[in-house]
Structures are given as structure tokens and as C-alpha cells.
Amino acid sequence: MLSSNVKYIGLDVHKEAISIAVLNGAGKLVIESIVETKSCTLLDFLHGLRGELHVTLEEGTWAAWLYDVLKPHVREIVICNPRRNALLKEGSKSDKIDARKLAELLRAGLLRAVYHGENELRTLRELARSYLTISKDLKRVKNRLKALYRSWGISCVGKQVYTPRHREQWLNKIAQVGVRRRAELLYQQLDGLSVLRHTVRESF
Numbered sequence: 001m002l003s004s005n006v007k008y009i010g011l012d013v014h015k016e017a018i019s020i021a022v023l024n025g026a027g028k029l030v031i032e033s034i035v036e037t038k039s040c041t042l043l044d045f046l047h048g049l050r051g052e053l054h055v056t057l058e059e060g061t062w063a064a065w066l067y068d069v070l071k072p073h074v075r076e077i078v079i080c081n082p083r084r085n086a087l088l089k090e091g092s093k094s095d096k097i098d099a100r101k102l103a104e105l106l107r108a109g110l111l112r113a114v115y116h117g118e119n120e121l122r123t124l125r126e127l128a129r130s131y132l133t134i135s136k137d138l139k140r141v142k143n144r145l146k147a148l149y150r151s152w153g154i155s156c157v158g159k160q161v162y163t164p165r166h167r168e169q170w171l172n173k174i175a176q177v178g179v180r181r182r183a184e185l186l187y188q189q190l191d192g193l194s195v196l197r198h199t200v201r202e203s204f
Contacts, residue, residue: 006025007023007024007050008025009021009053009103009106010023010056010105011055011057011099012057012095012096012102016037019034020045021096021100021102022049033045039065042069053076054074054076054077054107056106058080059114060082079113080111081113130200145161146161152179154170154173
């Protein structure tokens with residue numbers, strides 16, 4: 001295939017809009033555009049291009065979604081690591097310029113890809129992220145629970161304060177009705193997060 005039929009496309013993606021720069025095989029900028037951050041508008045743009053399409057965008061919030069949207073329609077898609085794109089830090093900055101620089105780096109083969117592989121691997125990664133997030137939330141609730149007891153002069157060293165079989169014993173230490181109710185709600189939150197974390201862990 002002739003180099004003139006190859007297109008190198010840089011996407012600078014934001015919440016509302018995507019800046020697009022298209023270079024031909026010789027490195028000449030042939031199209032610049034801005035489209036809404038919607039799959040239909042982006043695909044409409046790509047379908048209007050001829051030739052072999054190579055696309056790149058930086059890893060970020062929309063990367064996994066756009067990888068799945070674009071992969072069936074292009075020859076190559078590279079999700080790249082923004083921290084390794086030194087060229088983007090040089091000179092003037094704008095969404096259009098960043099899109100053009102991404103296309104130039106793609107054409108020169110200077111981008112380092114972040115792996116966005118099969119759905120099974122991505123599912124595993126998302127489950128791992130969920131597990132870590134839930135674990136952090138669980139720790140915060142435990143800290144709030146202990147802080148509540150301590151704020152009323154009730155010492156609560158160790159893990160016994162969290163266990164269901166000792167719960168009533170601990171709640172009886174709180175004389176004030178409103179504070180006791182708050183502790184009960186924290187226990188409910190603790191139980192819910194514990195069940196959720198166990199469910200996610202069983203999914204691995």
C-alpha cells in the first residue's frame with residue numbers, strides 16, 4: 001500500500017470534545033477537526049477518511065472506551081503513556097497542537113503503548129481496582145467507628161470492636177441515643193462493604 005494511503009491520527013480527548021489531527025504518510029497535516037466526545041461523531045469522522053488508519057490517544061478516563069469503539073475500524077490503535085511523551089511538553093500547548101504532536105509521534109514510531117488487551121484481562125483489572133477501592137472505604141469506616149468511641153472516652157484497641165458477636169457489648173457502652181444510632185449506621189456500612197469486598201474477591 002502506498003504511503004499516501006496511510007493516515008496517522010492523533011486524538012486529544014476531553015470530556016466535551018476531541019481535537020483531531022490527521023497526517024498523511026509523508027507527515028503532512030491534511031485535516032484538523034474538533035468533534036464531540038461521542039462514539040457516533042468520532043466514527044463518522046473516521047469513516048470519511050480513506051486509506052489505512054493508525055490512531056493514537058493518551059491513556060486516561062476515556063481510553064478503554066475509545067479503544068473498544070475504534071479498534072474494529074482502524075488498522076492500529078495505540079493508547080500511549082502521557083508521561084513518556086516528552087515532545088508534548090515542548091513549545092506551545094493547545095488541544096490542536098497536542099493532537100498534531102501525537103500524530104507525529106505515532107508516525108515516527110516513538111510512542112510507548114499501554115496495553116489494552118482482551119476483555120477478560122480488562123475485567124480482571126477493573127475488579128482489582130474495585131477491590132482496592134472497597135478496601136480503602138472499609139478502612140475509613142473502621143477508623144470513623146473507632147474515632148466515635150474515642151470521642152466519648154471509650155477505649156477500643158484491637159479488632160474486637162468490629163466483630164458482630166461483640167457488637168451489642170460495644171454499643172451498650174454508648175449512653176447517648178443519637179451517638180449510638182450513628183454507631184449502628186457505621187456498623188451497617190461496615191457489614192455492607194465487607195460483603196461487597198468478599199463478593200469482588202470471589203470474582204477473581
